Amino acid sequence: xxxxxxxxxxxxxxxxxxxxxxxxxYMGYVWWILEPLLNTVxxxxxxxxxxxxxxxxxxxxxxxxxxxxxxxxxxxLGAANSIxxxxxxxxxxxxxxxxxxxxxxxxxxxxxxxxxxxxLICVWVSGHRPTAAYACLPVLLxxxxxxxxxxxxxxxxxxxxFPDARVTVDAILRSGLLISGVFFPVTQLPASYRLYFxxxxxxxxxxxxxxxxxxGGWPNWYLMGYVALLSLGGLAVAAxxxxxxxxxxxxxxxR
Amino acid sequence: MSLxxxxxxxxxxxxxxxxxxxxxxxxxxxxxxLHEGETIxxxxxxxxxxxxxxxxxxxxxxPDRGQIEIRSGLRSTLLSIGxxxxxxxxxxxxxxxxxxxxxxxxxxxxxxxxxxxxxxxxGEFFDEPIYTYSxxxxxxxxxxxxxxxxxxxxxxxxxxxxGDASFQQKSAAALKDRLRAGKTAVIVSHDVRTIAxxxxxxxxxxxxxxIAEGDPADVAAQYAKAVAESAHNxxxx
Numbered sequence: 001x002x003x004x005x006x007x008x009x010x011x012x013x014x015x016x017x018x019x020x021x022x023x024x025x026y027m028g029y030v031w032w033i034l035e036p037l038l039n040t041v042x043x044x045x046x047x048x049x050x051x052x053x054x055x056x057x058x059x060x061x062x063x064x065x066x067x068x069x070x071x072x073x074x075x076x077l078g079a080a081n082s083i084x085x086x087x088x089x090x091x092x093x094x095x096x097x098x099x100x101x102x103x104x105x106x107x108x109x110x111x112x113x114x115x116x117x118x119x120l121i122c123v124w125v126s127g128h129r130p131t132a133a134y135a136c137l138p139v140l141l142x143x144x145x146x147x148x149x150x151x152x153x154x155x156x157x158x159x160x161x162f163p164d165a166r167v168t169v170d171a172i173l174r175s176g177l178l179i180s181g182v183f184f185p186v187t188q189l190p191a192s193y194r195l196y197f198x199x200x201x202x203x204x205x206x207x208x209x210x211x212x213x214x215x216g217g218w219p220n221w222y223l224m225g226y227v228a229l230l231s232l233g234g235l236a237v238a239a240x241x242x243x244x245x246x247x248x249x250x251x252x253x254x255r
Numbered sequence: 256m257s258l259x260x261x262x263x264x265x266x267x268x269x270x271x272x273x274x275x276x277x278x279x280x281x282x283x284x285x286x287x288x289l290h291e292g293e294t295i296x297x298x299x300x301x302x303x304x305x306x307x308x309x310x311x312x313x314x315x316x317x318p319d320r321g322q323i324e325i326r327s328g329l330r331s332t333l334l335s336i337g338x339x340x341x342x343x344x345x346x347x348x349x350x351x352x353x354x355x356x357x358x359x360x361x362x363x364x365x366x367x368x369x370x371x372x373x374x375x376x377x378g379e380f381f382d383e384p385i386y387t388y389s390x391x392x393x394x395x396x397x398x399x400x401x402x403x404x405x406x407x408x409x410x411x412x413x414x415x416x417x418g419d420a421s422f423q424q425k426s427a428a429a430l431k432d433r434l435r436a437g438k439t440a441v442i443v444s445h446d447v448r449t450i451a452x453x454x455x456x457x458x459x460x461x462x463x464x465x466i467a468e469g470d471p472a473d474v475a476a477q478y479a480k481a482v483a484e485s486a487h488n489x490x491x492x
Contacts, residue, residue, distance in 0.1 A: 004360070004361075005355055005358075005359075005360055005361065008355055008360075008361040009339075009352070009355050009356065012348075012351070012352050012355065012361075013339070013341070013352070016341040016343065016344050016348070016352070017341075019343050019344070020341065020342065020343035023343050024343070089338050089339050089356075090315065091306075091310065091315065092315075092333050092335040092338050093313070093315070093332065093333060093335060093338055093339075093356055093357060093358075094313060094314050094315045094332075095356070247314065247315065247316050247317040248316055248317065250310070250315055250316055251263075251265050251266070251316055252266070
């Protein structure tokens with residue numbers, strides 16, 4: 001019975017977050033699409049113009065990588081402090097703590113829907129037509145969603161205990177952007193590094209999205225299986241953490 | 256619900272290089288039973304552990320020592336105003352959201368919207384976003400909502416007084432009606448009059464220890480005497 005109520009709270013708060021984001025700036029919803037797009041253009045200018053990165057169709061290549069990456073980036077960055085920031089509220093009422101990062105995750109997932117549609121349009125306009133491989137897009141999207149949940153929930157739970165982590169999240173995400181292959185294909189790496197590259201689930205996902213959207217091929221299912229297993233492991237850790245900390249985490253929040 | 260030697264320990268934040276960890280027991284040892292239909296008053300000065308006790312009672316934290324027994328499925332909720340509200344949502348939407356936060360189902364809150372609207376005296380503003388509200392209006396909405404959520408055990412931190420004089424009277428009266436009608440409740444306060452007036456039983460806690468329990472008038476008198484004495488001493492009279 002309570003699960004129903006918790007779900008209703010998540011839906012209501014997600015709706016409220018989206019509404020307030022749209023109302024509190026002049027351009028409202030436009031930012032959902034403009035922000036990731038501007039970031040991509042910035043990357044493109046740096047990479048293509050300054051560093052003379054000359055893969056043909058580099059903009060589409062970059063766009064796919066950057067947008068897939070930014071979904072994770074926005075969720076992690078937004079949710080990291082979600083429990084700490086709700087300290088005042090959590091000291092008054094009992095709520096399962098996972099609700100707070102989940103609200104952020106659902107908010108950015110909803111915004112991602114729009115930017116992903118724009119991504120599809122960009123890809124079509126530049127001449128990459130839909131193929132049968134599009135059938136696996138829902139699986140890939142679901143997989144990335146699970147990866148996001150599996151990374152974000154544990155992070156938000158340990159934040160109250162290690163305030164220093166606040167400083168490192170930013171740095172880790174920035175290096176994540178560099179090593180996840182947003183800017184380069186795996187084929188540019190020396191063979192000896194490729195194994196390590198594929199250990200990073202985001203690198204595998206970005207590659208899979210590119211294979212489907214740009215090459216019209218099917219993703220490497222072994223790698224996708226690895227990503228799924230890894231994120232299930234992350235979810236198990238999250239479940240354990242949240243059960244363990246549920247009724248004591250409030251004491252660690254000093255605000 | 257029963258508490259036996261309940262203690263709660265807070266760890267003060269400490270750094271790697273700052274030596275030993277320091278622990279602080281917000282509650283040392285508190286004992287009491289709460290029976291159905293009973294209103295218990297908890298008296299204590301600032302820092303006596305009253306808020307920590309409320310957090311234990313509302314199951315936000317589990318005690319670090321001692322035992323707390325709660326009948327399974329029992330919902331005890333702190334009567335709090337506007338918790339989790341969102342400035343861009345309308346009064347109506349916030350009422351549903353607040354109510355769900357406090358433990359009521361969405362269906363139930365939607366059913367009680369008319370009563371909330373009436374009690375909060377918001378009129379047309381009920382459908383406006385709450386960033387347009389004055390603080391008094393927001394408090395009225397919060398109180399009206401909290402009153403509709405009917406937990407098994409009502410926890411009250413100080414008798415709430417919100418809004419203008421007439422709304423204060425109305426809200427206090429509504430709350431007292433609830434208590435007289437046999438609502439199980441714990442009221443925490445440092446106001447001896449309230450406790451003596453509405454409670455069936457009172458407990459006095461000091462430095463996280465329960466030191467007196469019994470008839471509200473008696474406990475309130477003892478507490479008032481102790482407070483007066485320490486004030487007297489600290490003034491050096």
